[in-house]
Amino acid sequence: MAAETVDISNAMVTAPATLGDWLVVAPVAIPLVFGAVLLMVRHETRFHAGLAIAGLMATFAANVGLLERVLSEGPQAMTMGRWLPPFGISFAADALGASLALVATLVAIVCAIYATKEIDATGRRYGFYPFMLLMMAGVGGSFLTGDVFNLYVWFEVFLISSFGMLVLGSTHRQLDGATKYAILNLVGTTLFLTATAFLYGTFGTLNMADIAGKVDAMRDTGPLMTLTVLYLLAFGMKAAAFPLNFWLPASYHTPSIVTAALFGGVLTKVGVYAMMRILVMLFPVERAVLADLIAWVAAGTMVLGIMGALAQSDIRRVLGFVVISGVGVMMAGVALGTEAGLTGTVLYAFHSIIAMTALYLLAGVMNGLGGSYSLHELSGLYRNYPLLAAFALLLVLSAAGLPPASGLWPKVILVRASLDAGLPWLSFAILLTGLLTTVAMGRVFILTIWRQTAKPAENDTVVAGRPAVGYAALAMLSLPILLLGLYPEPLIRIATVSATGLLEASSYLGAVFPMEAQP
Amino acid sequence: MEVALSVFVGIFFAVAIYLMLSKHIIRILLGVSIFGNAVNLTIFTVGRVVREVPPIIPEALQTPDTITANPLPQALILTAIVISFSFFAFLLVLAFRTYQELGTDDTDGMRVAEPEGEPLPPLGY
Amino acid sequence: MRTLIFRTIAPYLTSLMVLFSIFVLLRGHNDPGGGFIGGLIAASAFAIYGIACGVSPVRRALYFHPMAISGFGLLLAALAGWMSLFFEVPFLTGLWTTVSILGLPVDLSTVLFFDIGVYLVVVGAITSIALALEEREHG
Secondary structure, eight states: OGGGGSOOTTTBOOSOOOHHHHTTTHHHHHHHHHHHHHHHTTTOHHHHHHHHHHHHHHHHHHHHHHHHHHHHHOOEEEEGGGBOTTTSOEEEEOHHHHHHHHHHHHHHHHHHHHHHHHSOHHHHHHTHHHHHHHHHHHHHHHHHBOBHHHHHHHHHHHHHHHHHHHTTTOOHHHHHHHHHHHHHHHHHHHHHHHHHHHHHHHHSOOBHHHHHHHHHHHTTTSOHHHHHHHHHHHHHHHHTOTTSOTHHHHHTTSSOHHHHHHIIIIIHHHHHHHHIIIIIIIOHHHHHHTHHHHHHHHHHHHHHHHHHHHTOOBHHHHHHHHHHHHHHHHHHHHHHOSHHHHHHHHHHHHHHHHHHHHHHHHHHHHHHHHSOOBTTTOOOHHHHOHHHHHHHHHHHHHHHTOTTSTTHHHHHHHHHHHHHTTOHHHHHHHHHHHHHHHHHHHHHHIIIIISOOSOHHHHHHTTTOOTHHHHHHHHHHHHHHHHHHHOOHHHHHHHHHHHHHHHOTHHHHHHHSTTSOOO | OHHHHHHHHHHHHHHHHHHHTSSBHHHHHHHHHHHHHHHHHHHHHHTOOOOSBOSOOOTTOSSOSSOBOOSHHHHHHHHHHHHHHHHHHHHHHHHHHHHHHHSOOBGGGOOSSSOTTOOOOOSOO | OOOHHHHHHHHHHHHHHHHHHHHHHHHTTTSSOOHHHHHHHHHHHHHHHHHHHOHHHHHHHHOSOHHHHHHHHHHHHHHHHHGGGGGTOOTTOOOEEEEEETTEEEEEEHHHHHHHHHHHHHHHHHHHHHHHHHHHHHO
């Protein structure tokens, strides 16, 4: 208690934390509190959906506030426990983290709404909603933390919650998929930890802003190339980049469809985000050395991913491979490392989070109406459900990157960026992927929606399902997809701010070390 | 000291990777567990091994008066141990359950989610 | 494992270990110890009780579901962090106060509640995993 007589300004933050500063931690702290409450009332399943949606709405509001503040005032930071950075763990939100957290929360809300129909009382008692909230806390933490070790911790938080969601139901298929998913992801995060150990040994700090400030001085002495390669490996595994992608098609089609929607939308993007944050912001010179490798990995991921999709007959497995191919497209921007390339990557991440979630939910609605996920069995949905056909058309266009849907602009930006960077073959790969995606998704559309149904009389009797919730969820996701397709300027602006923030980290540094107290 | 620890880290990594190359889940799990310990030992080693004094500031002072051991690697290791411990516990339950349900812990035999010889998607109407 | 000797001793052993775990938890205030290690001790106590007397007596004795305990711990830890909101300091800042209980000054802090939260999270999570494993072995 002697501390009262001591001048603490050398060790602690003395400026009072305003409510606005709290916005930086609110997107993590709110779902954490709601997840905890949901865990406590696990057996009162009737409260679950309401509590979860309320919690996610509150998180969404905090995210909107945070993004608005970040866009108007620049990056925001808060260091836990009043310790001065880099000694305390900093949370730092720039446009990239804040916008991705916002989009992820948006699709989580839609998934929570869809789950009211999809997840029955058993699934809720098992803990679907608590796990979902805790997972979103982990995802939000990953997007907003400013500390590499803390990033690892948030990775593990959302990973362990995702295990819980993945085995919900415990069918043989799920156990099989979950075992592979769990082990391979654990190996991936342990690799991440290995890299972080060497990072700490090299820099003596784990604060991202601190490292970004010190990296130039360490370039001659530190094993920075080793670190960068290790991080590329670890995040490539998390993001399901070829040739480390095999856990994804083994597991993403096994859980309940709403879980798959959330995973396919959000989780791989966290890997891409971490890749951008660490490789582009912290180690730009080393990334440039590896650019060719990353470009080949990107091209391999996108082309081989979509070729995998062509060979599948289960819609969920098709979508799993489309997710992988999207990761390849995003990595193309990381390989370019230019402002335009990163803008395309960020914009593609927005598109992919929303569109992949919507596509999985669409598959769920189709299964609810047609009773199957198989391309062999689904047919003639247009006849009875024209609205579903409209949604399906929009989403197929979106995945394929055709107007008026959301996939167009990010691909345009990425193709132009790779042409400008003198990599025409990379833009060819992106365009080829677009063509193959059109084929793969177009075939899904033609077979399930267009194809004449074999037994129309029997099909009419299946019209028991009332997909109101499914339609509502699809409509909620179709709006941003159309917005991104028809009026992309605001989102392109956010993506550009994100990209410049990565390439020019001084404002990020200034937010974490406010008094120019940079060591 | 660092050299000896580095050799141990190398041995740990080698054993872990060897075990993880196995086809049997239980060996992979043991490998993952050793992998985690290898990383913990790495953190400990790269945090500079100082044998002097525990990092406790004497009551009368504001800063430690001598060079002390670095407490941060231990905090990191503790966090990593906590996480890998809970993961390992969870994976053990999962693997045991899988073994009971599927009747095998051979990854070659675990083809329920991705069955072999699946038909191609319809090639036309 | 359900021998007479073990079954007779187990309740005493369990209560002793739970007591010790709380001691370790509170000792963590100023000395080595703390929520995580205390929670592990308590979880092993319940595991021993489960091995000796079966899983359902443990579940009855705990009254709350282990995951609910864990959720309460998480809530406690998170709220201990949120307390900072009212004092205009950053998230998770340690706040201290001294209250007088029966004439003795007792230091209370958000750190203590955070640690109790960690203790409960660990007790809940590890106990639930241990009981799940034991249930399979016997059932």
